[in-house]
Amino acid sequence: xxxxxxxxxxxxxxxxxxxxxxxxxxxxxxxxxxxxxxxxxxxxxxxxxxxxxxxxxxxxxxxxxxxxxxxxxxxxxxxxxxxxxxxxxxxxxxxxxxxxxxxxxxxxxxxxxxxxxxxxxxxxxxxxxxxxxxxxxxxxxxxxxxxxxxxxxxxxxxxxxxxxxxxxxxxxxxxxxxxxxxxxxxxxxxxxxxxxxxxxxxxxxxxxxxxxxxxxxxxxxxxxxxxxxxxxxxxxxxxxxxxxxxxxxxxxxxxxxxxxxxxxxxxxxxxxxxxxxxxxxxxxxxxxxxxxxxxxxxxxxxxxxxxxxxxxxxxxxxxxxxxxxxxxxxxxxxxxxxxxxxxxxx
Numbered sequence: 036x037x038x039x040x041x042x043x044x045x046x047x048x049x050x051x052x053x054x055x056x057x058x059x060x061x062x063x064x065x066x067x068x069x070x071x072x073x074x075x076x077x078x079x080x081x082x083x084x085x086x087x088x089x090x091x092x093x094x095x096x097x098x099x100x101x102x103x104x105x106x107x108x109x110x111x112x113x114x115x116x117x118x119x120x121x122x123x124x125x126x127x128x129x130x131x132x133x134x135x136x137x138x139x140x141x142x143x144x145x146x147x148x149x150x151x152x153x154x155x156x157x158x159x160x161x162x163x164x165x166x167x168x169x170x171x172x173x174x175x176x177x178x179x180x181x182x183x184x185x186x187x188x189x190x191x192x193x194x195x196x197x198x199x200x201x202x203x204x205x206x207x208x209x210x211x212x213x214x215x216x217x218x219x220x221x222x223x224x225x226x227x228x229x230x231x232x233x234x235x236x237x238x239x240x241x242x243x244x245x246x247x248x249x250x251x252x253x254x255x256x257x258x259x260x261x262x263x264x265x266x267x268x269x270x271x272x273x274x275x276x277x278x279x280x281x282x283x284x285x286x287x288x289x290x291x292x293x294x295x296x297x298x299x300x301x302x303x304x305x306x307x308x309x310x311x312x313x314x315x316x317x318x319x320x321x322x323x324x325x326x327x328x329x330x331x332x333x334x335x336x337x338x339x340x341x342x343x344x345x346x347x348x349x350x351x352x353x354x355x356x357x358x359x360x361x362x363x364x365x366x367x368x369x370x371x372x373x374x375x376x377x378x379x380x381x
Contacts, residue, residue, distance in 0.1 A: 040212040041066045041185070043346060044204050046227060047219030048072040048189065050084060050168055051329070053175045054109065054339035055219055055346075060182040062340075063347035068185040068213065070192040070204075071223075074172040079244040079304050080275060082221075083267055084166035084336040087124055089260065089375045090314075091139045094357050095333075096147045102337040103164050109340060110171070113178045118171035119164050125254040127157040127291075129261035136375055137260075159254060166336050194227045200323030202227075215346060217327045221308040224330060228321075234363055237317060237330050239307045241281045248299040249274040249292050257291065260375075264291040273301065313369050314376035318342075319362035328363070 045056045048071035056069040086103040088095050110118045128134040134157075141151045141158045150161035179186060193205045194216070204211040218224050225239060252274060257266040263279035264287055274292065278284050289298055311317060311331030320327050327346065332338060344350045345358050359365070360372050 039209065041068045042213070043215040043217060044068045044070065044211060044213035045217045045219050046070045046192070046223040048222055049082070049220035050166055050171060050175070050336040051339055052219040053179060054106070054336060055217070055342055056184050057175070057179050057182055058109065058339050058343035059346060060184050063343060063349065065347065068187060068211065069179065070187050070189055072189050073176070074168060076169070079246060079302060080168065081242065081244055081306055081308070083256070083265065083277070084334060085124060085256065086164035086334050086337050087160055088333045089126070089137070089140055090333065091136060091143065092372070092374055093143060093146070095374065096143045098341065098354065098357055099334050099337065100147050102334065102341055105340040106337045107164070113174050115171050115174040118167050120167055121162040122165045122256055123254045124160045124163045124256040124258065125154065125157060126160070126258045126260070129259070133261050140375070164337070165256065189226065196229070196324065200232070202324040202326050215327060217329070217346065219329050220335070221330070224309050224328060225307055228324070228326065228328070232321060232324050234317060234321070234366060236312050236366065236369060237309050238312055240279055240310045242306050242308050243278045243284055243303065244306070245276050245278070245288070245303040246301040247274050247276055247292065248272060248301060250294055252293065259291050262287045262291055264288060266291055312376060314374035315369065315372040316361050317363055318358055319364065321363050
C-alpha cells in the first residue's frame with residue numbers, strides 16, 4: 036500500500052461504496068481507502084439500484100429525486116453516462132394494506148414529477164432511473180485509481196475490536212490509521228460487524244438470486260412486495276429474479292413469472308442482506324464501535340454525493356435534518372420515521 040494513514044476507510048463492494056469513495060476524494064479532498072471485491076460478470080447481481088423509493092414520506096422522495104440528478108451528473112463526469120437508464124417499473128400489490136401504501140407512494144411520485152399509471156393490481160412508474168453496473172464497473176475502477184483512492188481486496192482486511200468496543204482496521208501489513216470507518220453495504224455489515232453490536236432494528240434476511248428462462252415480462256422491472264420478489268428483464272428470453280426469505284421460494288417466484296413452467300433456473304446463488312424492521316434506513320455512527328453504517332437505504336447508489344457531504348461535515352441544512360432523524364443515536368424515536376416495511380418470508 037502506498038500509505039497507511041487515511042481520512043476515511045470505505046468497506047463495501049456495491050456501486051455505492053465506489054461512488055462514495057470517489058466523491059470523497061474528488062470533491063472533499065479526503066485520503067480514502069476502499070475495501071471490497073472487484074465486480075465479476077459471472078456473479079449474479081444481488082441488488083438493483085432504482086431511483087424509486089417505496090416510501091410514503093415526502094422528505095425521502097425529495098432526497099431521492101435530488102440524488103438522482105446529482106448521480107446522473109456524476110456518472111457523466113466519470114465517463115459512464117450509460118450507467119443510468121430510464122426504465123418502466125411495475126409494482127403489484129396483493130394485499131389491501133400494500134395497495135393503500137403504494138397508492139400513497141404513487142401520489143408522492145406524481146407530486147415529484149414522475150409519470151405514474153394505474154394498472155390491474157398495481158401501478159406503472161414510467162422512466163425510473165436504474166443503475167447499470169456493467170456499464171460502470173471498469174470506468175469506476177479507473178476513476179478511483181486516477182483520484183488516488185487505494186483499493187484493497189476484502190479478503191485482506193479485518194476489523195479488530197478493542198476491549199472498549201472500538202473498531203480498528205487491519206491489513207496484512209498492520210493497522211490502518213483511519214479516523215472514520217464506513218460500512219457501506221450489506222455484505223460489509225455482515226462480514227465485519229459482530230451481531231452483538233448490530234442494532235435491533237437491523238435484521239439479516241436470506242435471499243436468492245436466480246437467472247430464469249422466461250417469456251418477456253410486462254415491464255423491464257417488476258416488483259411484488261407482498262411476495263418478496265423482484266424481476267428484471269435481462270434479454271428476450273431470460274429474467275433475473277431476486278427472492279427474499281427461505282419459505283416457499285419456488286412457489287412465490289412462479290406466481291410472479293409469465294412462464295413457461297416449470298421454472299427453468301439457469302444459475303442460482305444464495306446470500307444474505309440486511310433489512311430495517313421499520314422500513315426506514317439507519318445511517319450514522321454506532322456505539323461503542325464508532326463505525327459509520329449505511330443500512331436499509333433504498334436507491335442506495337444514488338445517495339453517494341449526499342452521504343459524502345455528510346461524512347465530510349458539509350451537509351446541506353435540509354439534508355442534515357433527514358440524516359439526523361435516521362441516526363442510530365435516535366433509535367428511541369424511530370416511530371417518527373417508520374415507513375414501508377416488507378414481510379421477511381423467513
